[in-house]
Amino acid sequence: MDATGKFRDYLKRKQLRDTAERRSILLEIKALRTHFTIDDLQDRFRRKRRPVSRATLYRTLGHLVESGLVRKLDLGQREAVYEFTFDHEHHEHMICLNCGKVIEFADPEMERLQEQACRARRFRPVRHFLQILGYCRSCK
Amino acid sequence: MDATGKFRDYLKRKQLRDTAERRSILLEIKALRTHFTIDDLQDRFRRKRRPVSRATLYRTLGHLVESGLVRKLDLGQREAVYEFTFDHEHHEHMICLNCGKVIEFADPEMERLQEQACRARRFRPVRHFLQILGYCRSCK
DNA sequence: GTAACTGCAAAATGTTTGCAACGAT
DNA sequence: ATCGTTGCAAACATTTTGCAGTTAC
Numbered sequence: 110m111d112a113t114g115k116f117r118d119y120l121k122r123k124q125l126r127d128t129a130e131r132r133s134i135l136l137e138i139k140a141l142r143t144h145f146t147i148d149d150l151q152d153r154f155r156r157k158r159r160p161v162s163r164a165t166l167y168r169t170l171g172h173l174v175e176s177g178l179v180r181k182l183d184l185g186q187r188e189a190v191y192e193f194t195f196d197h198e199h200h201e202h203m204i205c206l207n208c209g210k211v212i213e214f215a216d217p218e219m220e221r222l223q224e225q226a227c228r229a230r231r232f233r234p235v236r237h238f239l240q241i242l243g244y245c246r247s248c249k
Numbered sequence: 250m251d252a253t254g255k256f257r258d259y260l261k262r263k264q265l266r267d268t269a270e271r272r273s274i275l276l277e278i279k280a281l282r283t284h285f286t287i288d289d290l291q292d293r294f295r296r297k298r299r300p301v302s303r304a305t306l307y308r309t310l311g312h313l314v315e316s317g318l319v320r321k322l323d324l325g326q327r328e329a330v331y332e333f334t335f336d337h338e339h340h341e342h343m344i345c346l347n348c349g350k351v352i353e354f355a356d357p358e359m360e361r362l363q364e365q366a367c368r369a370r371r372f373r374p375v376r377h378f379l380q381i382l383g384y385c386r387s388c389k
Numbered sequence: 390g391t392a393a394c395t396g397c398a399a400a401a402t403g404t405t406t407g408c409a410a411c412g413a414t
Numbered sequence: 415a416t417c418g419t420t421g422c423a424a425a426c427a428t429t430t431t432g433c434a435g436t437t438a439c
Binding site: 264265270271301303304308327 | 419
């Protein structure tokens with residue numbers, strides 16, 4: 110099933126409504142394909158002359174995160190950063206402290222070790238993320 | 250050298266002053282031995298009838314983080330959480346979404362993989378953290 | 390028709406900052 | 415004596431919330 114369908118299911122399950130705002134927010138996020146903030150989203154809607162209020166953006170992002178379609182990242186800045194995750198493999202982040210560049214990477218062996226660590230402690234993981242802060246190739 | 254000495258060095262190097270507040274904040278943190286918030290600290294000082302202003306706590310924590318004695322964590326709540334790291338091995342965190350419990354764990358193999366991933370991308374790591382959110386043994 | 394949703398403005402939260410008095414060097 | 419520090423209150427930035435009107439079901 111595609112993301113739109115998955116979101117619709119989630120809404121139905123939670124007795125929430127399938128509104129024009131919610132649909133267009135998900136569409137916009139799918140089109141974005143990168144990390145984004147609430148501000149980024151609001152700008153895009155404004156530029157399209159189809160403004161959506163910040164309150165609705167915050168509320169809808171909450172649902173999208175809960176439905177598992179979007180991941181919320183704490184990259185240490187003040188604003189929260191989000192990314193669309195549906196049909197993306199899980200990945201980790203390296204963040205450049207100088208230029209802010211975000212390098213994504215995945216490592217199956219690392220995943221395996223994480224799962225093993227959880228099992229050993231009888232901890233049931235829901236989501237996990239590794240962040241490595243430092244300096245990228247061009248910012249040495 | 251102990252933490253107090255290391256902090257004093259840092260202050261001297263940065264031409265900052267060795268004040269009573271800064272000394273007592275570091276002492277308090279060493280005594281705490283767990284994760285703590287700015288609020289936790291302020292409470293402890295208030296209870297001791299030796300109040301320290303929030304502004305000073307924020308400013309001093311900034312210095313402690315920069316000096317490498319304290320680590321600032323983004324556990325996803327709104328408040329920042331800190332931990333004393335001097336003479337503690339690096340470790341990762343599992344955080345229970347239900348009871349808030351924080352399980353610390355370390356895995357040398359995981360560390361090795363992380364270093365390898367950085368080398369492969371010519372990324373110079375400064376600090377890194379893995380957070381696994383989920384449910385702990387007692388909150389299944 | 391009912392209950393959820395939206396936008397707005399206000400409130401809440403966590404953190405930072407300008408300033409005047411104070412204190413370390 | 416100089417210049418960083420403190421506490422306070424105000425400013426700030428982000429996120430949440432109460433409410434009145436609107437819309438999905």
